[in-house]
Amino acid sequence: MRSNALPRIMLGASERTLTLREHELTFGRVVAGVALEGELGASGLLGRGGAGFSTSKKVELLRHQRGHNKVVVVNAMEGEPVGHKDRTLLSSNPHLVLDGAQNVATLIGARHVAVCVSRKDSAVVHHVQRALHERERRGVGPAFELHTPPWRYVAGEESALVHWLNDNETMPQYRARRPHVLHVGRAPALVVNAETCAHVALINRFGAAWFREMGTPSSPGTTLVSVSGAVRRPTVLEVSLGTPLRSILREAGADPEPQAILTGGYGGAWLDGAHLDAPYCNEALQPLGALVGAGVLVVVPKSGCGLAETHRVVKWMAHESSRQCGPCAFGLPALAEDLRILLHGSRDPHDALVRLKERCAVIDGRGACRHPDGVVRLVESALKVFARHVEDHVNGTPCEAMTTTRRWVSVPALEHESELIWE
């Protein structure tokens, strides 16, 4: 397999999970990660977990840490309720992800790899377990461990994962300065997204030049996109970065004339439906206020109400806050309440709008993790993209969508606070 066609990491994916033998027939055996050192930097791979941080920089940082007991943490928590990429990847070809983790472990000199899958995805846990057993029988590579933290939105945050490995608590930790090296016990830990691992495995096999044949110069390669909302069927697609949004949506069978698209995830941003010709990569989307993030696209059609969708998402995100930092614990429910007042045009919607903008500015950047910042970004982009909607709602003439119960962004049911499981 050296052809330059899609799919790359989803090659050979079918209804059934690939066995180790099938995986090796498709991609070839795992090569020792010595050649990877220069290749990873040359490939320009950006992390696919949401922040889009350069993987080679992260690996370099960990490579220069002292100690021979480093840990690689594979993050397949999939905190986004509308994202399904890590789940899909791990249930179609877990060995590619494990190969990548093994390569990264060789590169930084780690002896242990912790694969973290949320215990909600019992099928994925099963697939990974089986894959680990297959590898164990071969008896090669570093020691793999499977961890199953509870599923929370913030549990996939890297410091929360490390906190889980240390103290069985899925709450983010405060890092005084960044970049910060996280530690499992006393061992430096490298947290990598599962999809990033799969790309690393392919770069190790076929080289950086092959990797860069797809994508754009500043964001090379392919990525997995979970498309949902007003589509024929929610799907996970592998696309080359820089593909026009319109063709991604066409491939997913989406509404050709949407009102807006939620990009990046729940902590992402709205993109106006007029910008469908924009290429799907960060450098093109950022000027439009959107982002690639965790590779999530939710299509909202003209008949939907973006404000109502935002309210539902923000309400859920406020509920998912781990309630450690004041601005997040008190600020996000306040944002949700302001949005509710706006939406239903109940008491003083004008005041609510002013308050909402003020609160957004106050909350931004004041949590230990980026959870509140993501929500603020979502609310601010909603106020911008749905400006006309907001005006109507404030003036007491809500849109027709408010008379129906049809909603487009899939939001999990709120659990009672006492039922939230953090450990």
Place this chain on the structure above:
Amino acid sequence: MNRKPDHFVLRVDPILCDGFAHCHELAPDLVQVDEWGYPIIHERPTPVSELALLKSARLAVRGCPRQALRIERLDGPSGVPIQVRASGRLDESD
């Protein structure tokens, strides 16, 4: 080359902080509070030569019931280093 850090900023650990707002009482010029009582700290580094501010910052650090505050020395240039916030926006607010 080994210049002495001539600027400082107050930093808060938001997880430790429980919103007692003592820091606002002790260093009102450096710390504002939001509507929930949690501190909003000036991100702009203050020159160490402003002794009154430095002293109030030290009082705030010592007066914090949760010990969530600390002073970070910066080797800031004489101008105003503009901090880029998490949202990528340039922050020039006072």
